[in-house]
Structures are given as structure tokens and as C-alpha cells.
Amino acid sequence: MFRSFRYTLLVATAAIGMSVVATAAVPDPVAATTGAVTPAKVADPAANNDPNLVGRVEQRITDLHKKLQITPAQQPQWDRFTAVMRDNARSMVRGFDARVEKLPTMTAPESMSSYAAMSMEHAVEMQKLVPAFTALYATMSDAQKKVTDTVFLDEAHGGEPKAAG
Numbered sequence: 001m002f003r004s005f006r007y008t009l010l011v012a013t014a015a016i017g018m019s020v021v022a023t024a025a026v027p028d029p030v031a032a033t034t035g036a037v038t039p040a041k042v043a044d045p046a047a048n049n050d051p052n053l054v055g056r057v058e059q060r061i062t063d064l065h066k067k068l069q070i071t072p073a074q075q076p077q078w079d080r081f082t083a084v085m086r087d088n089a090r091s092m093v094r095g096f097d098a099r100v101e102k103l104p105t106m107t108a109p110e111s112m113s114s115y116a117a118m119s120m121e122h123a124v125e126m127q128k129l130v131p132a133f134t135a136l137y138a139t140m141s142d143a144q145k146k147v148t149d150t151v152f153l154d155e156a157h158g159g160e161p162k163a164a165g
Contacts (some may be wrong), residue, residue, distance in 0.1 A: 052065050053096075058090040069144055077136040084132045088125040095121055 061082050070078045099114050107113065140148060 041058065053093050054086070055087045057085055061085060064151070068140075068148055074136065074139045077132075077139050079131040081129070081136045084128050087127065092118075093127060 054067055065078065099118060101110065102114070137145065137148065
């Protein structure tokens with residue numbers, strides 16, 4: 001449904017998780033003798049985090065409003081739907097920030113557990129969108145529904161229009 005948001009979230013989370021696992025797999029000679037972790041050996045997880053996730057969600061909302069041709073009568077349902085999108089984005093940013101803060105001291109198993117928790121959080125956030133989107137979709141004309149179906153199905157195929165046939 002929100003491929004670009006989900007994709008950004010998934011890639012950022014995976015990159016953060018993989019950077020920690022990769023860093024943990026490379027022994028640091030200083031840490032091996034002193035037990036200390038040197039800053040140079042800890043991957044910068046913030047470099048993989050989208051610093052403007054909330055801004056991207058706002059752009060997504062603007063683009064969808066235009067593509068779906070939301071009418072004034074549909075605005076209340078649209079507003080409820082976009083409120084959930086915004087809340088989800090803020091929640092994910094808080095989760096990313098908390099993870100980034102703790103990453104330098106996490107063990108590889110803790111990192112994997114943290115990644116799994118973020119993935120579960122994402123699933124919960126997506127489930128929150130379903131009733132709001134369903135209510136919006138129910139208010140759409142048949143023509144709007146056709147456009148909406150096309151927009152969301154195209155994005156499910158990597159942003160490319162699905163092949164005819």
C-alpha cells in the first residue's frame with residue numbers, strides 16, 4: 001500500500017541491523033585486548049536512517065491526495081487516514097532514534113532482537129492503517145476506486161505499472 005514508506009523503513013532498518021552484525025563480525029584488536037569498542041569500528045547507524053521520514057510521509061500524503069482526487073466530502077475520512085499515517089511515522093522515528101542510541105552498546109543478539117521488535121512494530125502500525133483506509137475507500141466513487149487500486153497495485157509491483165495481459 002505505502003510501498004515507498006515501507007521500503008524506506010525496511011531498507012533503513014535492515015541496513016542498521018546488517019551494519020551492526022557486520023561490525024560485530026569484524027574483530028577489533030583494541031577491543032580484543034581491552035574490551036573497549038572504538039568509535040571507528042562502530043558503524044554509523046544514523047547514516048542509514050532516513051532523517052526526513054516524516055517529511056517523506058507528508059510528501060506521500062500530498063501526492064496521494066492529488067492522485068486519488070479526494071473530494072471535500074471525503075476529507076473527514078482522508079484526515080483520519082492521514083492522521084494514522086503521521087502517527088505511524090512519528091512512532092517509527094522514535095523507534096529508530098531509540099535503536100540508534102542503543103546500537104553502540106548492543107550485542108549481535110540484542111541487535112537482532114531490536115530489529116525483530118521494530119519489524120513487529122511496523123506490522124502493528126500498518127494494521128492501524130487498515131480500518132482508516134477501508135473507511136476512506138468505502139466513500140470513493142467507482143472511478144476513484146479504480147485509480148486507487150491501480151496506484152496501490154503499481155506500487156506493490158515496485159512502482160512500475162503492472163504488465164497488461
